Amino acid sequence: MAIETMVTPGGVRAVMEGLAATYRGRGSVELGEPYRVLVSTVISQRTREEQTTAVSQRVFARYPDMASLAAADEKELLVLLAGSEYREAKGPRLIAMATILLEKYGGRVPDDIDALLALPGIGRKTANCVLIYAFNREAICVDTHMHKIANRLGWVTTKTPEQTEKALEVVMPRDLWAGSNRLFLQHGRAICLSGAPPLCSRCPVRPWCAYGQEPTARKR
DNA sequence: AAAACGGGGGC
DNA sequence: GCCCCAGTTTT
Structure with a gap:
């Protein structure tokens, strides 16, 4: 017993x-720049840490901010995402996400759980990660x-x-x-x-x- | 609540 | 070749 x-x-x-x-x-908790936290967290979905780091570095080198990501060529982004799982879904969603944030939030990452959840490719895990590592919020x-x-x-x-x-x-x-x-x-x-x-x-x-x-x- | 999605890397 | 892996979306 x-x-x-x-x-x-x-x-x-x-x-x-x-x-x-x-x-x-x-x-x-180590805080990061919101854009980078958001994008690297999406890249990390179902992906090992080493690959997440490598892919994120490549993506940030080519797309350093929200505007450049929103304007990204889908094929080119897909190549850079090699090593991140579900990249064929993530690529278009990342571009769509960046486009929405550029148009509705001036390219800023919202500090709000519901606004984050409304974005394509963002679920509870990613949204809470962003609140924690980008905005130092108390979340699980x-x-x-x-x-x-x-x-x-x-x-x-x-x-x-x-x-x-x-x-x-x-x-x-x-x-x-x-x-x-x-x-x-x-x-x-x-x-x-x-x-x-x-x-x-x-x-x-x-x-x-x-x-x-x-x-x-x-x-x- | 469960299934679909989908590919690189390690063994 | 086989199996695993920082989830999200759709049924």
């Missing part, structure tokens, strides 16, 4: 501190790693990332929101793997984890 562990803000903080002590950045950006790990820890029992976002808003102390995504991303890549069994024996927060208590790892 597993020990029932109530999830509390204090318990969440303990785990977050364990992750912060382990991973790069320590849970701090739930990607697949965060969704998976929050469920494994036993913090939430949710089916969708949006449900996870809402549930975490309740149990996670607000000062930890913005930096949480980076920590969970690194943890998910290094230890708390998606497919194969997670590497629980090397996990810095195993003592607090529901999944880590199970005698035999099973998929979840």
Whole structure:
């Protein structure tokens, strides 16, 4: 019979501190220029970090601002996007997005969740990332790693990332929101793997984890 | 809520 | 060749 562990803000903080002590950045948030944050975050969708960085550098070198991206040739952009997943959808959406922002917002990135969500190619994950890294806002950006790990820890029992976002808003102390995504991303890549069994024996927060208590790892 | 979308890189 | 991967959109 597993020990029932109530999830509390204090318990969440303990785990977050364990992750912060382990991973790069320590849970701090590095801000960036809004245009670059927006575009690189779209590029990062379903794409590994190394490829995101490489592709973003190429795109920024060719399209340094909103106006140049709005005026981009689609074929040319598609070539630069090689290495980013779903590039054939992202290319046209990036141009459409930049065009809208140029016409309706003077080329600025809106500091508003609903305005961001209304843009083509922008969902909850990307919109919250932009609020956090471009505007230093307190938001929770739930990607697949965060969704998976929050469920494994036993913090939430949710089916969708949006449900996870809402549930975490309740149990996670607000000062930890913005930096949480980076920590969970690194943890998910290094230890708390998606497919194969997670590497629980090397996990810095195993003592607090529901999944880590199970005698035999099973998929979840 | 589940399926479609769709390709580069690592093994 | 096979499988995985910082989601978004459509059914």
